[in-house]
Amino acid sequence: MKKMETDVLSTHELADALGVSESSIKRWADEGLLRVSRTAGGHRRIARAEAIRFARATRAAVVRPARLGLPEAGVAAADERSGDDAERLYRYLERGAGALARGLVFQLYLEGQTVAAIVDGPVRAALERIGMLWHERADGVFCEHRATEFCAQALHQLRLLLVPPAGAPLALGAAPAGDPYLVPSLAAAAVLASEGFDTVNLGADTPIEALEQAVESLGPRLVWVSMSAAPHSERLGRELAALARTLAPRGAHLAVGGRAAAGLRLPALPNLQVGASMAELAAFARGLASAAPARD
Structure with missing residues (x-):
């Protein structure tokens, strides 16, 4: 994906993006509705992340979403809006229309949907349907892998737009060893970034030992483990319980989720949260972020 040329916009550029007058942008800034900085010459500048937040x-x-670094959102917006969001995303993914698939995710975000709602809704529904194609089509596995890549690209770019505030609490996580699925852990990272966390995603097929090493090195406030497959669930349950106990003296929490999480036997620990959706993860993270001390 193309790297953004700049992370700040002039009042003229933001006015062009929103289709309003430059005087409106300046008025909103003066009223405190839009956070701006000023150049040495006194010109207003708006961080791209702030422009998106305001929109x-x-x-x-x-x-003109291209002004905000999301040109593909305009591609999706111009496409025929037949079907609900999940149906549209499935249709784009199934036919390999990557720009439209990514653009729809960006469009939904710009329209005000939360990252958690986008993942729990259209992304999950579309990928579940795509994942069943191998039962009826010879190219089903190919379609699934391509669709996974398109969704991963969209979530990764969303995450890059979500600049953590200074002193943001840290969250890190992964999918455990034996779990090859990329999107769930990446989605968790994007959701947590949208809730004000600085995030480190270690990705798929990550041993719990590697997470423990990351905890020791980085000192996170929150650790997530995304589970779409659990080939060694009994052992993994013990390892996750041990990880939660390691985190407790640090004042840190462990969040476990995904479709395979329900099959784990986990003890009831004060700092261990098991959830079934990204909305639950977002709500849990929101509470932690509000109570977390600022990082140095």
Whole structure:
């Protein structure tokens, strides 16, 4: 994906993105609705992340999303809107229309949907349908892997837009050893970034031992483990319980989720959260972030 040329916008550029007058942008800034900085010459500048926050918070129509670093959102918006969001995303993924698939995710985000809602809704529904194609089509595995890559690209770019505030608490996580699925852990990272965390995603097929080493090195406030497959569930349950106990003296928490999490036998520990959705993870993280001391 193309790297953004700059992370700040002028008032003219933001006005162009939203289809409003430059004087409106300046007025919103003066009223404190839009956070701006100033150049040495006194010109207003708006961080790209702040421009996106403002557009989402005010439900402003983004007429030129390329100005905000999301040109593909315009591609999806211009496409025929037949079917609900999950159906549209499935259709784009199934036919290999990567720009439209990514653009739809970006469009939904710009329209104000949370990252958690996008993942729990259209992304999950579309990928579940794509994942069943191998039963009826010779190219089903190919379609699934391609769709996974498109969704991973969209989530990764969303995560890059979510710049953590100074002193943000750290979250790190992964999918455990034997779990090859990329999207769930990447989705968790994007959801946590949207809730104000700085995130480190160690990806798929990561041994719990590697997570323990990362905890020792980085000192996170929250660790997530995303489980779509659990080939050694009994042993993994013991390892996760041990990880939670390791985190407890540090004031850190462990969040376990995914479709395979329900099959684990985990003890009831104060700092161990088991969830079934990204919305639950977001709500849990929101509470932690509000109570977390600022990092140095």
